[in-house]
Amino acid sequence: MTLQDTIRKISFFNTLNDEQIELIASISNVSKYSSNSILYYESEVSKNLLFLVEGLIKVYKLDKFDNEIFLYHIYKNSMISELTSMNNNDIYCFSNTEFIEDSIMLSIDFEKFKELFLSKNILTMELLEILLTKTHQLQCIVNRELVFDATAKVAFMLNQDLEMFNKLKRQEVSFMLHIQPETLSRVLKRLTRDGTIHIENSEVSITNKENLISIFKGIGV
Known part of the structure; x- marks a missing residue:
């Protein structure tokens, strides 16, 4: 190439x-x-x-x-x-x-x-768009670390990066989110029970995206 x-x-x-x-x-x-x-x-x-x-x-x-x-x-x-x-x-x-x-x-x-x-x-608008996206990413990190509880952290990652969530081992996910593996397991079971996600062969799929988003946006849950 x-x-x-x-x-x-x-x-x-x-x-x-x-x-x-x-x-x-x-x-x-x-x-x-x-x-x-x-x-x-x-x-x-x-x-x-x-x-x-x-x-x-x-x-x-x-x-x-x-x-x-x-x-x-x-x-x-x-x-x-x-x-x-x-x-x-x-x-x-x-x-x-x-x-x-x-x-x-x-x-x-x-x-x-x-x-x-x-x-x-030339490329100024494209660069501005990237910088604004990175600013939003920083805001998400602040929320994840300072505002979200464990359930919101998990819901946010499932919504934003489901592919990576399924690619990583559960212990790696809990490390990334700075929560205990046992806490991650409890959150996944709770989201499964209420019909927000489905887990088959350790792979997560989202069955109720609106409910998932409401968890970290604080709407109705």
């Missing part, structure tokens, strides 16, 4: 013509990473805008006791970088990122990207 083909796999660049794709390719490179390798650690600084082409990334922080605090996953066809300023060419890393599948990453020189594209109002 050529660099240009790789760029076209990222929906962020869908509005670009062939000439613009070539221009992106001239300031980009592609890297492959194996599962369990680290992309960057908290407090590192990057000069590049990063996109995940294929694979899966876990984003997490460490508390003062070096306990891992899971934040979120980054899926393929997504921007990895967390931008805080358009005036600074440095991109600060506020969390640790680890590849949990063999992955492919696109790296773009941020300074040249701003000069060749953003300064000409």
Whole structure:
């Protein structure tokens, strides 16, 4: 696969013509990473805008006791970088990122990207949309960690990321949600009894989505 083909796999660049794709390719490179390798650690600084082409990334922080605090996953066809300023060419890393599948990453020189594209109002709306999505994601993390009880945490993950829930072992899910495995089991049984979900061969399916959503939005349940 050529660099240009790789760029076209990222929906962020869908509005670009062939000439613009070539221009992106001239300031980009592609890297492959194996599962369990680290992309960057908290407090590192990057000069590049990063996109995940294929694979899966876990984003997490460490508390003062070096306990891992899971934040979120980054899926393929997504921007990895967390931008805080358009005036600074440095991109600060506020969390640790680890590849949990063999992955492919696109790296773009941020300074040249701003000069060749953003300064000409190309891809600015697309970038704004991504940044707003990331802001919403942060709000969801705050709710999950500071507002939601165990039932709301489970309901939220089932609604937002059912595929990942079924892919992981129950112990891994409870670790991610910062609840005890026994608590997760009780919540799943309760949601099964009231007809919100169905479990067969350890795989969860949603049977009443409206009821599921009302649990973490605080409507009627």
